Amino acid sequence: MIHRFVGLIAVAFSGLVAVTASASAHPHVWVTMRDELVYAPDGSVTAVRHTWTFDDMFSAFATMGFPKTNGTFTRETLQPLAKVNVDSLKDFDYFTYAKIDGKRVKDAFAEPTADYWLDYDAKTTLLTLHFTLPLKKPVKANKTLEIEVYDPTFFIDFAMAKSNPVTLVGAPADCKVATEKPPDINFPTTLRLDQALVTSEANIGMGASFANKITVTCP
Amino acid sequence: MSTGDGVRHIRWFLFSGGIATLVLAAATVSAWAQFRGFGGMGPPPANGIFGWLLGQQAFFYQALAGMLRAAKTNGSAYWGLMGISLVYGVFHAAGPGHGKAVISSYLLANEETWRRGITLSFASAVLQSITAIAIVAIAALLINATAQMMGDTVRIIETVSYGLIIVIGARLAWVKGKSFHAALRKMHAGTEAANGDPPVSIANHPAARGVTGNLAEAHSCVTHGQDGHMHGEHAHADHAHAGCTHHAHQHDDDEEENVLPWGHAHGPEPEELAGPGGWRRGLSAIVAVGLRPCSGAIIILVFALSQGLFWAGVASTFVMGLGTAITVSTIASLAVGAKSFAKRISRRPTGYGVLVLRGFEVCAACLVMLVGVALLSGYMASEQMGFF
Numbered sequence: 001m002i003h004r005f006v007g008l009i010a011v012a013f014s015g016l017v018a019v020t021a022s023a024s025a026h027p028h029v030w031v032t033m034r035d036e037l038v039y040a041p042d043g044s045v046t047a048v049r050h051t052w053t054f055d056d057m058f059s060a061f062a063t064m065g066f067p068k069t070n071g072t073f074t075r076e077t078l079q080p081l082a083k084v085n086v087d088s089l090k091d092f093d094y095f096t097y098a099k100i101d102g103k104r105v106k107d108a109f110a111e112p113t114a115d116y117w118l119d120y121d122a123k124t125t126l127l128t129l130h131f132t133l134p135l136k137k138p139v140k141a142n143k144t145l146e147i148e149v150y151d152p153t154f155f156i157d158f159a160m161a162k163s164n165p166v167t168l169v170g171a172p173a174d175c176k177v178a179t180e181k182p183p184d185i186n187f188p189t190t191l192r193l194d195q196a197l198v199t200s201e202a203n204i205g206m207g208a209s210f211a212n213k214i215t216v217t218c219p
Numbered sequence: 220m221s222t223g224d225g226v227r228h229i230r231w232f233l234f235s236g237g238i239a240t241l242v243l244a245a246a247t248v249s250a251w252a253q254f255r256g257f258g259g260m261g262p263p264p265a266n267g268i269f270g271w272l273l274g275q276q277a278f279f280y281q282a283l284a285g286m287l288r289a290a291k292t293n294g295s296a297y298w299g300l301m302g303i304s305l306v307y308g309v310f311h312a313a314g315p316g317h318g319k320a321v322i323s324s325y326l327l328a329n330e331e332t333w334r335r336g337i338t339l340s341f342a343s344a345v346l347q348s349i350t351a352i353a354i355v356a357i358a359a360l361l362i363n364a365t366a367q368m369m370g371d372t373v374r375i376i377e378t379v380s381y382g383l384i385i386v387i388g389a390r391l392a393w394v395k396g397k398s399f400h401a402a403l404r405k406m407h408a409g410t411e412a413a414n415g416d417p418p419v420s421i422a423n424h425p426a427a428r429g430v431t432g433n434l435a436e437a438h439s440c441v442t443h444g445q446d447g448h449m450h451g452e453h454a455h456a457d458h459a460h461a462g463c464t465h466h467a468h469q470h471d472d473d474e475e476e477n478v479l480p481w482g483h484a485h486g487p488e489p490e491e492l493a494g495p496g497g498w499r500r501g502l503s504a505i506v507a508v509g510l511r512p513c514s515g516a517i518i519i520l521v522f523a524l525s526q527g528l529f530w531a532g533v534a535s536t537f538v539m540g541l542g543t544a545i546t547v548s549t550i551a552s553l554a555v556g557a558k559s560f561a562k563r564i565s566r567r568p569t570g571y572g573v574l575v576l577r578g579f580e581v582c583a584a585c586l587v588m589l590v591g592v593a594l595l596s597g598y599m600a601s602e603q604m605g606f607f
Contacts, residue, residue: 026272026273026276026277026280026311027273027277027280028280028514028515028518030281055284056284056288056522057284057518057519057522058518060521060522060524060525060526061366061517061518061521061522062366063366064358064359064364064365064366064369064521064524064525065358065359065363065364065365065366065368066365081365081367084367125525154273157277
């Protein structure tokens with residue numbers, strides 16, 4: 001009796017420690033993303049152009065201490081901030097990962113081109129970051145390119161814009177783009193705990209994720 | 220030594236060894252799960268209990284932001300804001316950076332009471348709230364700093380805090396290592412001395428307990444602890460415990476219940492909490508954990524400020540701290556409870572039992588140190604300040 005009881009306590013406690021200590025940071029920053037895939041005349045993909053709009057809380061946080069001109073932050077005022085953003089994004093691999101024909105390519109992207117900037121919408125109080133990530137090696141048209149955008153630490157929650165999240169720029173006419181959105185965790189109240197536990201077991205090793213996937217194929 | 224005793228000893232050894240292994244394995248695995256940069260860690264799971272916890276946190280965090288927006292025009296939203304801040308705090312403490320691992324391991328290593336665990340949890344949560352408020356108040360209101368400057372400040376504080384965690388862990392490991400060594404010697408001595416009293420481990424001697432927790436009294440108490448050990452079982456009774464006087468009461472207690480080396484599982488002595496050394500004993504842990512502000516609180520405070528609702532933000536931060544303290548203290552109490560329960564169940568731990576207990580404490584101390592090193596070296600994910 002007592003053996004089992006002690007064993008139970010030990011197991012319960014270990015589980016508790018495991019559950020609580022390994023929980024990741026929840027998102028503190030929300031990004032609505034629109035992307036453009038830029039094609040070269042020969043039909044290969046050369047770059048990804050990100051347009052990331054931050055939530056109002058983070059926008060207020062990020063613009064703190066910057067002076068407003070006529071009630072808004074000008075592009076010039078925000079340029080140093082844009083530089084900080086782009087520079088620090090390097091440490092996070094720009095939260096952008098590439099797969100070619102299903103294989104992950106390490107360090108697929110070069111540093112962003114110099115034409116990055118931030119703009120601020122005084123009406124919505126939202127901040128938007130624009131930057132272009134060139135692929136180190138352009139991806140030929142006959143290959144399948146997958147772009148994934150996510151924060152492995154999940155401090156930032158990336159979500160695709162509701163309409164037209166991805167545009168192909170200068171792509172051959174028959175190229176097709178597909179997008180895959182991560183499950184929406186912002187409305188978890190619909191998910192009951194018991195269901196959550198069931199899906200958890202079903203998903204072991206399956207790598208369910210919060211990645212936003214963009215897949216282009218040009219037959 | 221009767222056969223019954225022998226069986227009990229073996230049973231105790233198995234129990235405590237099993238528990239120690241399980242707890243440490245769980246803690247280590249979960250600590251490693253927080254590590255970054257190993258084997259290309261993928262995105263976090265969207266399902267299961269982790270996904271659920273994340274979902275709850277994200278939900279309440281956004282609800283909090285919504286309440287702040289509403290509070291700008293609607294005064295009654297303040298109550299909602301406070302309610303959501305509390306619930307958010309409770310869930311948010313499940314995330315990294317609120318000292319669950321450090322406080323729990325510290326308590327396990329330190330032979331502490333559950334009540335002290337609650338005190339530590341609440342004190343560090345209050346300190347954490349104060350740091351966040353102070354940083355935002357100084358940065359935004361006084362010197363008009365940017366988020367980047369604020370982020371840099373937080374990073375410096377972080378480094379100090381992680382360093383302190385390492386120091387506390389190292390200190391505990393050193394003290395507990397000595398206790399382990401003492402238990403080892405005691406065991407050998409015990410085997411040689413036929414049918415002796417169950418050895419009372421020196422580490423449970425109140426003086427030694429003072430050593431582990433109280434930096435200020437470290438010296439005098441170390442000496443006593445050592446003396447006690449050198450001169451045998453109950454030598455400490457004859458000692459004049461200058462510098463460890465506030466333990467006098469527990470002392471008597473120990474004498475009465477020397478069959479229970481841990482002695483104090485039934486609850487804290489008043490002077491343990493309020494005595495001159497009581498508060499100081501846990502202070503280093505409180506500072507180490509509470510120094511580093513919660514980045515969520517900072518973002519919320521800045522947002523509140525931008526909405527002209529700084530005081531609502533301040534109140535919300537404190538209520539959030541209360542919520543995190545509830546969760547952290549629950550976990551800490553469970554940790555302490557599990558340990559003292561295991562010890563109580565096993566009745567008379569002697570020889571191996573004490574050795575296992577001491578070994579467990581050494582491991583818990585090492586875990587504190589390891590967590591500190593991991594945090595400092597950036598291998599363990601904490602909440603970064605966005606990408607500033």
